[in-house]
Amino acid sequence: MQVLFLVCGLIAVAFVLLITIYLIISGIPAIREVGLTEFLFGTTWAAGDGEFGILAMILTSVYGTAGAIVIGVPIGFFTAVFLAKVAPPKVAAVIRPMVNLLAGIPSVVYGLVGMIVLVPWIRVTFDLSAGDSLLAAIIVLAVMILPSIISVSETALQAVPKEYEEGSLALGATELETYFRISVPAAKSGIAAAVVLGIGRAIGEAMAIIMVAGNVANMPSIFSSVRFLTTGIAIEMNYAEVGSLQRNALYSIGLVLFLFIMLINVLLNVVLKREKED
Amino acid sequence: MHQTLSPFRRAYDLGARALLYLSAALTCGLLLCLIGYICFRGIPGISWSFLTTAASVLRGTVGIFPAIVNTLYVIVVSLVVALPLGVGAAIYLTEYASNRRLVEIIEFATETLAGIPSIIYALVGNVIFCVSLRLEKTLIAGSLTLVIMVLPTIIRTTQESLKTVPQSYREGSLGLGSGKWHMIRTVVLPSSVDGIVTGCILAVGRIVGESAILMYTVSMSTGMQDFSTIENFMKSSGATLTVALYVYAKENAEFAVAFSIATILLALTVLINLAASLAGKKLKR
Numbered sequence: 001m002q003v004l005f006l007v008c009g010l011i012a013v014a015f016v017l018l019i020t021i022y023l024i025i026s027g028i029p030a031i032r033e034v035g036l037t038e039f040l041f042g043t044t045w046a047a048g049d050g051e052f053g054i055l056a057m058i059l060t061s062v063y064g065t066a067g068a069i070v071i072g073v074p075i076g077f078f079t080a081v082f083l084a085k086v087a088p089p090k091v092a093a094v095i096r097p098m099v100n101l102l103a104g105i106p107s108v109v110y111g112l113v114g115m116i117v118l119v120p121w122i123r124v125t126f127d128l129s130a131g132d133s134l135l136a137a138i139i140v141l142a143v144m145i146l147p148s149i150i151s152v153s154e155t156a157l158q159a160v161p162k163e164y165e166e167g168s169l170a171l172g173a174t175e176l177e178t179y180f181r182i183s184v185p186a187a188k189s190g191i192a193a194a195v196v197l198g199i200g201r202a203i204g205e206a207m208a209i210i211m212v213a214g215n216v217a218n219m220p221s222i223f224s225s226v227r228f229l230t231t232g233i234a235i236e237m238n239y240a241e242v243g244s245l246q247r248n249a250l251y252s253i254g255l256v257l258f259l260f261i262m263l264i265n266v267l268l269n270v271v272l273k274r275e276k277e278d
Numbered sequence: 279m280h281q282t283l284s285p286f287r288r289a290y291d292l293g294a295r296a297l298l299y300l301s302a303a304l305t306c307g308l309l310l311c312l313i314g315y316i317c318f319r320g321i322p323g324i325s326w327s328f329l330t331t332a333a334s335v336l337r338g339t340v341g342i343f344p345a346i347v348n349t350l351y352v353i354v355v356s357l358v359v360a361l362p363l364g365v366g367a368a369i370y371l372t373e374y375a376s377n378r379r380l381v382e383i384i385e386f387a388t389e390t391l392a393g394i395p396s397i398i399y400a401l402v403g404n405v406i407f408c409v410s411l412r413l414e415k416t417l418i419a420g421s422l423t424l425v426i427m428v429l430p431t432i433i434r435t436t437q438e439s440l441k442t443v444p445q446s447y448r449e450g451s452l453g454l455g456s457g458k459w460h461m462i463r464t465v466v467l468p469s470s471v472d473g474i475v476t477g478c479i480l481a482v483g484r485i486v487g488e489s490a491i492l493m494y495t496v497s498m499s500t501g502m503q504d505f506s507t508i509e510n511f512m513k514s515s516g517a518t519l520t521v522a523l524y525v526y527a528k529e530n531a532e533f534a535v536a537f538s539i540a541t542i543l544l545a546l547t548v549l550i551n552l553a554a555s556l557a558g559k560k561l562k563r
Contacts, residue, residue, distance in 0.1 A: 001459040002374050008366025009375070012433065013387040015426050019394065019402050026405055078301030086298050095302060097551065098309050104547040105312070106487035108520045109540045112527050113312060116319075116537075146305060174287065176294040204395020207489045207520075211528060230397045237401070237494050242409055254401045258394075265393045269386075 027255030030248035068141035076149030084157035103147035111211030132214030145198035156190020189275035206230035320541030355421035364432030392430035420496035428481040439473020489520035
């Protein structure tokens with residue numbers, strides 16, 4: 001029996017290896033054909049003309065993620081402090097399931113609402129010819145990362161020993177001074193983990209932003225139609241023929257995205273390890 | 279005490295408190311608006327025939343019965359494969375493993391799998407199952423890709439609940455002369471069944487909400503599939519609820535139908551979350 005269970009355990013390892021190897025094997029040929037610098041730093045992606053530069057997608061993913069973090073983290077962080085410290089237990093018991101629900105809503109549903117409500121709103125408010133833009137994607141992503149930021153930060157804040165806060169209160173600090181100057185610094189690695197997790201979710205999201213970002217591979221600017229690394233794969237995958245250079249270039253984008261994700265995973269592990277040591 | 283606070287500290291206190299309440303109100307308001315808007319646009323389109331028939335161009339009716347059936351298909355097939363694998367892995371990690379290093383490697387792999395975005399699974403699943411294994415774009419290929427995605431969820435929740443089984447149960451069973459496998463089967467697994475159920479519910483939630491994987495490993499047809507023989511069952515291929523939503527919204531521009539599907543997905547999410555928290559509560563006791 002032991003061997004059987006060992007095999008089950010090793011399957012997770014096998015899957016990770018399988019994914020890594022498949023991505024490398026399928027991702028390398030196009031990079032070799034296009035040239036690494038041309039592929040990574042080329043600014044035009046035009047599959048029809050044989051131009052495969054993904055700099056625009058890389059920058060869009062980076063800016064989009066950064067934008068989502070800038071909007072989502074403060075709101076998520078303050079909500080977490082509210083839930084962990086200020087909210088009466090009954091109120092917190094109502095809000096927590098709501099946050100979980102926000103986390104469970106399928107990404108296409110966010111995309112649909114973004115497409116029908118947010119995109120026209122951006123078009124009218126900023127007087128543009130089309131509302132599909134980096135801004136729309138950033139707002140949708142910010143909403144989608146909220147729940148993970150809230151729940152991970154809240155858990156970290158809950159774990160701060162009561163004595164720390166009692167000590168601060170006894171010395172005459174107000175409750176909120178205590179929360180922000182004692183509890184938050186004590187929970188800082190947990191909160192950092194929440195932010196890294198949010199980055200990971202934002203950079204990997206595809207289906208919600210494919211519906212609001214316009215999907216033209218422009219260099220990113222806030223009101224232009226943009227293509228992320230994820231949507232760059234998604235938008236052409238069902239059309240690119242197996243074996244063609246275009247198809248192989250999609251695998252190469254996948255490889256680049258995978259490297260980004262692995263980097264974030266390593267970062268997350270470092271942060272979590274530091275938290276354990278604290 | 280508050281009278282003695284300096285004006286600056288009083289302002290800090292007030293400002294910080296306002297910020298906290300505002301953020302929490304914003305989060306809740308956002309969710310309520312989202313739910314309200316989706317239901318407002320979606321509920322009028324939901325009827326008995328919408329849920330129980332296929333869309334028909336001839337009669338001019340829409341129905342999402344095929345999408346519901348396809349969703350059930352991928353849930354059942356993925357769980358049938360992922361559950362034994364995930365529970366087995368968790369049993370190995372908590373009951374058998376003696377090599378620390380190996381446990382660390384397996385746990386690292388599980389965490390990595392949990393962090394991989396679904397578009398990567400879609401890409402790799404398409405290469406492995408659809409192209410290399412010649413399954414074409416079928417529900418089977420999609421379900422197998424989903425197995426990889428939900429495996430970490432099942433492993434982790436099962437592992438958590440196996441850890442909560444008191445050591446004395448194991449010692450008692452072994453002391454009475456049972457073998458290790460017999461002990462796991464009759465003592466450990468029955469007392470951690472709540473955790474395994476929670477894992478399954480969470481996995482179902484992820485499968486229901488998943489779209490990218492199913493869009494690139496399964497076809498997007500919204501017609502009724504034929505499951506009558508085993509061969510047809512293996513070859514069937516069609517859109518699940520999330521993919522159908524995408525097709526209606528982005529390709530057919532039939533937004534009323536899309537919102538009705540969104541309402542149903544929302545209701546399913548609420549149900550799944552409720553079930554998970556009920557099972558979780560039972561687990562704690």
